[in-house]
Amino acid sequence: MRYLAHVDVTLRPGIADPEGATIAKALPALGFDSVHAVRVGKRFSVELDAKDLHAAESLAASLADRLLANTVIEEAVIHITEA
Template structure:
């Protein structure tokens, strides 16, 4: 069966996020004064063929750690997407 999986890659706490910081600096001038703590991340959506959800998530987790993220500075979370 094919499972739709989302891999969410975020910077670890404490790692500098220049993209988020740049967005945050631009916000007051654009009228978004109440928005803070902007952090940028990446998301990958993929279909994993597996016998069950647990198997699909295991494949996705291995893929996320080996290929889609840099474990030194990033965390990767996987979940099956509800359709």
């Protein structure tokens, strides 16, 4: 089966995010006064083959931990759908 894994990599809570902080500061200048925090992350769309959903999940988790996220400062959240 072919699956599409969306891997969202974000900084762990508590890790400083200067990019997010800069965006959060810019938004009120555009009139978005209700914004009080922004965190920036990356999304990877990974197409992969696996025998079932469970296998696809574990494959995606493994590649996210080994390469896509630096687990010292980042964490990955994975959403899988059939492609």
